[in-house]
Amino acid sequence: MSAAVTPTTTAAVTDPSDPSDPACLAPLPVLGREVSVPLVTGGEVTYAALDYAASAPALQRVWDDVAAYAPYYGSVHRGAGYLSQLSTDLFENARATVASFLGCRAGDQVVFTRSTTDSLNLLASALPAGCEVFVFETEHHASLLPWRDARVTYLDAPRTPADAVTTLERALADRDPYGPALVCVTGASNVTGELWPVRELAAAAHAHGARIVLDAAQLAPHHPVSVAELDVDWIAFSGHKLYAPFGSGVLAGRADWLREAEPYLAGGGASRKVSRRADGGVDVEWHDSAARHEAGSPNVIGVYAIASACKALTEAGFDDLVARERYLIGLVRAGLAQVPEVRVLSLFGDDAPRVGVISFVVDGWNSSHFAAALSAEYGIGVRDGLFCAHPLVRTLLGTDPQDPGECGAPEAAPGERSLNAIRVSFGAGTPDEHVERFVRAVKELVADGARWNYRTEDGRCVPDTTASA
DSSP: OOGGGOOOOOOOOOOTTOTTOGGGSOOOOBTTTTOEEEOTTSSEEEOEEOBTTTOOOOBHHHHHHHHHHGGGOOOTTTOOSHHHHHHHHHHHHHHHHHHHHTTOOTTOEEEEESSHHHHHHHHHHTOOTTOEEEEETTSOHHHHSSOTTSEEEEEOOOSSHHHHHHHHHHHHHTSOTTSOEEEEEESBOTTTOBBOOHHHHHHHHHHTTOEEEEEOTTTTTTSOOOHHHHTOSEEEEEGGGTTOOSSOEEEEEOSHHHHHSOOSSOSTTTEEEEEEOTTSOEEEEEOSSGGGGOOSSOOHHHHHHHHHHHHHHHHHOHHHHHHHHHHHHHHHHHHHHTOTTEEEOOSSOTTSOBOSEEEEEETTOOHHHHHHHHHHHHOEEOEEEOTTOHHHHHHHHTOOTTSOOOTTOOOOOTTSOOSSEEEEEOOTTOOHHHHHHHHHHHHHHHHHOOSEEEEEETTEEEEEEEEEO
């Protein structure tokens, strides 16, 4: 690879006066950290991006690496020219980088996809005939819904990690012990941020002859993830949550089911040999490598961005990243605990370990109204709704499964009963000031109310710009 596109290095910086103090660890540089946004009350403020669980901002390191590579872009696996050869090497080196980042075993495949959703749909298309699937109702829709051609058992939301393992063991004990089975589980909830007992669930699955796939979309950006150490069969995650945009994702793990399945997409790249038969038909010999499920021209820049992010997080050191995030979680939770009207949502309890994802409701507030006021009056971006995890949020809120409400599009107007929640999420690029401003804003809104009038427009709560409050 040319020196012109050699990746840069950006790591967390510590205060030498007390390097063990998480508060002294600097956030990793991300794009958008200096963006100013207008306030409906007048003036501007630096935007506080606290919606990492939806899409994390790109690391500056990733952007710089991609910008350095862009002039050298060429067709992957398709050309004899220098740039094509360089791009092919970069693409395959990225595969090796991701395999190392995920602690893959010898023989595991790394398949590049568009997202976690795409990865799990790919795996769903590769299930052996008669495969049973077991999935908790607590999953994001990306891992709850792809199994349409399988016999699916949906498991009730557990209330402790031990309950999760017991619930799975009980369900697996009742299955056909000789048929194929797959368990799908999240590593960290996209609603509560709580960490799931992945290693114990994997052990339970394997003890009953089942395989397990880990949805690591919310786990991989916050904690080290290892296929081998967790003993899972596959891992899926998205680049846009790992500080690497451009619509790319990964499915990594055992090769046999993927190798034996029909290609996810039929086309160039997936085929090794295509020939006409005497009767006029076509015979196809498909690849048995990861290329089998990567038909078409791949998203080279997106793949390179994922590899760059993997390197940046590894070099920054997950010990430091986890320590700083725990510090930020403590700031947010301590601040919210001072507001009696706030109820934080949780499956496993206040003491459960978690990543930087916290959802809550506020008594007397419609969640869309509250989120709109945070944005318009404080320059804080959060998420409100059901977070594409409708069964889980409804369970946590205690609402009827038939109640209205959409993923990110509440129907209730300001002041009306909310069937949704508010989610604040953060990570390696979040400055202290952003979470401090958030906590201050929550306290002020609950104590004093919004300073502006709001109305519902296209299912969203927005500031009414015709008059002030």
